[in-house]
Amino acid sequence: MVKKLGTVTLSVLLAGSLAACSSGNNGSNAASSPAASTKPAEGVASAAPVKKDKTKLVYWTGDRHDMDYIKSVVQQFNDTNKDNIEVEMVVKTEDFNQAIDLAFASGQAPDIIRVKENTIQPFAQKGYLKPIDSYLNDDIKKKFPVIDDFNRIDGKMYSLPNYGSTLRLVYNKELFTKAGITAPPKTLKEMVEDAKKITAVGKASGSYGFALNFKSPESALGRSARVIAEASGFGGLGFDFKTAKFDFTGYKDIIQSFKQMVDDGSTLPGMESLDIDPLRAQFAEGKIGMYISFSSEPGVYANQFPAKMEWAAAPVPTIDGTIKGATSFLGGQWLSISNTTKNADQAWKFMQFMYDDNVLKTYHEKGFGLSMVPSISSVAKKPEIKGIEGFLPIGNDGTWPLQPTVTVEGMKYNDAFFKYMVNGGNLDQTIQDLNKRYNDALDKAVAKGTVKVQPNPSFDPMKLMAK
Structure with missing residues (x-):
């Protein structure tokens, strides 16, 4: 049975529950002073120590795969910090970006925010994030690599890296064998054919060749x-x-291939309303032949949805089987401080704890993500978790530059492509319409000065690959 996950709130408190937003009563200086009263002035009778109120912070994340580990780290911070700081961790598994927008609009924003490569730029542009440059000493600057547009935007630092994620084709080895498939597909044509073969041998038992989490076309096509x-x-x-x-x-070729799998009946029925965790649950039950996702999947199938079959990961297919560019190695940011928090100094102390060597090293070794911090990756052990081998960085993994963020009128490209996959239409016209609307939005943003772009005729996607 598929379990639908909504918003999960994890209270990791020493006592009592927290409000949904930051409610600390202390200013930044007060929080760093001792909890007990200072020595009384000469000639004044000693008074009983004044108990200092806790500084309460709220941390929002959309990550589900590492929830139990991060919960334990937050609990450790609450138990051990000497500054009387208490953090509530809130995990939002659906509509995280919309929830952030609503939180800031209503004055209920969290103090610390999990940011990603597709959110840090728009969050910074909207004024949600506080620059952390004033907190960065020479040791921190030396330890953490700086990637423009990923953690430093317009010369200001908003986050530090923790881990990166590779993307791979995740496949059910048993269904592949049953369908007579000897190797993962290397071309789109092979992927379509393999999905059809798997469905032919698996449909009677409820297994299908391919699926994506199309409840969110942005998430599905983005991965x-x-x-x-x-x-x-x-x-x-x-x-x-x-x-x-x-x-x-x-x-064009990619979306046509996805549509062909839909038309062939090779995709899991109901995937248009499927979120990523229900998809994972179905895959763990052996109902999906293959899908594409991040390197967090081994942790999911070890801890969240124990896989009931043999599975593995392989490089994604390309259009014609030829590699012509780097495969995304996504990352470069993790935690940011809200620009509206009244307790920025305390939030930074929490961030310092989260970015401690032991925390980052354990994160890597448990297989939650592949460290992007050289001092960690050089000493951390290879993650001891089933399935991680297929996700480890290889020669054609690399980090692409970020595209400009624009506000487009009408349907976004992910939704337009999904509509074509389900309902059909003229794909060439859809692409022409997208190009026009997105470039119109880009021209407006450039004219306003909110976006800067510069053509790079010598840009070579092959040169983005890791050395």
Whole structure:
């Protein structure tokens, strides 16, 4: 049975429950002073120590795969910090970005926010994030690599890296064998054919060849079509860095292949309303032949949804089997401080604890993510978790530059492509319409000065690969 997950709130408190937003009564200086009263002035009778109120902070994250471990780390911070700080961790598994927008609009924003490569730029532009440059000493600057647009935006630092995520084709080895498939697909054509073969041998028992979490087309295509496009040499989010214009032409073969699997009946029924955790639950039960996702999956199948079959991960297929660009190695940011918090200094102390060597090293070794911090990755043990081998960085993994963020009128490209997959239509016209609307939005943003772009005729996606 598929278990639908909504918003999970984890209270990791020493006593009592917390409000939904920061409610600390102390200013930044007060929180760093001793809890007991200072020595009384000469000639004044000693008074009983004044008990200092706790500084209460709220941390929001959309991550589910590492929830239990991070919960224990937050609990440790609450138990051991000497500054009377107490943190509530809130895990929002659905509509995280919308929840953040609503929280800031209503004055209920958290104090610390989990940011990702697709959110740090828009969150910074909206004024949600506080620069942390004033907290960074020479040791911190030396330890953590700086990636422009990923943690440093317009010269200001908003977050430090923890881990990166690779993207791979995750497949059910038993269904592949049953269908007579000897190796993971290397081309889109092979992927479509393999999905059809798996469905043919598995449909009677409720197993299908392919699935994606299309309850959110942005999430589904962001973890699949994007990485296929990049490995095939195209900007995975529709931006051409050579011309500094949007061009979704590179998506054509990919979306046509996805639609073909839908038309063939090779996709899991009901996937249009499937979120990622229910999809994982179905895969763990052996009902999905393959899907594409991040390197967090081994931890999911070890701890969250124990897999009942043999599975593995392999590089994603490309359009024609030829690798023409780096496959995304996503990361470079983790935690940020809210620009509206009244307790920024205390929030930074919590961040310091979270970025401690032992925390980051354990995070890597438990397989929650692959460390992007050289001093950690150089000493951490290889994650001892089943399935991680297929996700370890390889030669064609690399970090693509971030595309500009624009506000487009009408349907976003993910939704437009999903609509075509389900309802059909003219894909060429859909792509032309997307190119026009996205470039119109880009021109407006450039004119306003909110976006800066520069053509790079010599841009080579092959040069993005890790050395």
